[in-house]
Amino acid sequence: MGCAVPRLHLVTDCRAGRDALAVVQAAVAAGWGVHRGLLVQVRVEDDTTDRAAYELTCDVLAVCRPAAVPVLVNDRLHVALAAGADGAHVGADDLPVAAARRVLGPGAVLGATCRTPQDATAAVAGGATYLGVGPFRATTTKRGLPAPIGAAGVAAVAAAEPATPVVAIGGVACDDVAGLRAAGAAGVAVVGAVANAADPGRAVVELLAALA
Numbered sequence: 001m002g003c004a005v006p007r008l009h010l011v012t013d014c015r016a017g018r019d020a021l022a023v024v025q026a027a028v029a030a031g032w033g034v035h036r037g038l039l040v041q042v043r044v045e046d047d048t049t050d051r052a053a054y055e056l057t058c059d060v061l062a063v064c065r066p067a068a069v070p071v072l073v074n075d076r077l078h079v080a081l082a083a084g085a086d087g088a089h090v091g092a093d094d095l096p097v098a099a100a101r102r103v104l105g106p107g108a109v110l111g112a113t114c115r116t117p118q119d120a121t122a123a124v125a126g127g128a129t130y131l132g133v134g135p136f137r138a139t140t141t142k143r144g145l146p147a148p149i150g151a152a153g154v155a156a157v158a159a160a161e162p163a164t165p166v167v168a169i170g171g172v173a174c175d176d177v178a179g180l181r182a183a184g185a186a187g188v189a190v191v192g193a194v195a196n197a198a199d200p201g202r203a204v205v206e207l208l209a210a211l212a
């Protein structure tokens with residue numbers, strides 16, 4: 001995966017009682033020297049206002065820009081554009097990939113959620129830069145997810161679109177990285193593996209080392 005799509009996607013945990021910005025600060029501070037492997041996706045709760053999403057994105061950008069860590073915004077393309085983020089991530093309930101590409105323009109990073117090879121082929125045709133593939137495993141971080149697809153499901157998507165980086169998501173832990181890479185994933189996206197860690201910075205360093 002080139003520098004446009006790093007291997008470790010840190011997705012913010014904005015549930016009540018969480019300090020998403022503090023986790024991003026810890027991740028970026030700990031990752032000095034290995035920042036080319038890190039990307040932050042700003043993912044807020046559905047009932048978060050656009051104003052709050054925009055302000056968090058600006059705060060995350062202020063932390064990430066000096067370290068050259070790319071920042072994406074989940075779902076809300078207008079927030080990504082307004083804040084000057086590097087791109088966005090869309091899934092089945094968001095704008096279609098091709099429409100998102102038209103909104104963001106050709107230079108933006110655009111991720112698309114996929115569960116199947118058919119999803120992947122459609123997303124690539126629509127202009128996806130990378131494919132967020134999962135859920136790999138059951139997770140408590142997001143409610144209402146479909147059944148996990150496991151490493152075999154990740155491998156099926158990666159094989160269908162070998163020229164487009166696959167980022168596995170859903171219950172991913174550091175110990176899963178080798179198996180996911182072997183399945184064809186170029187990288188992983190995590191919430192809990194970092195946000196729930198006693199030392200989020202150390203968790204980032206360990207994940208980056210496993211992905212190297």
Ligand SMILES: Cc1ncc(COP(=O)(O)OP(=O)(O)O)c(N)n1
Pocket residue numbers: 009011041043074075089090091092093094111112113131132133142167169189
């Ligand atoms: C890298 C990555 N992969 C998948 C998702 C999930 O996106 P989506 O299916 O649209 O679900 P929400 O995150 O919007 O609840 C993601 N965010 N990032």
Ligand SMILES: Cc1ncsc1CCOP(=O)(O)O
Pocket residue numbers: 134135138139140141142145169170171172189190191192193
């Ligand atoms: C947003 C999202 N989409 C599929 S799984 C997931 C949550 C991933 O969080 P965690 O890494 O804690 O399982």
Ligand SMILES: [Mg+2]
Pocket residue numbers: 074075089090091092093094
């Ligand atoms: Mg979405």
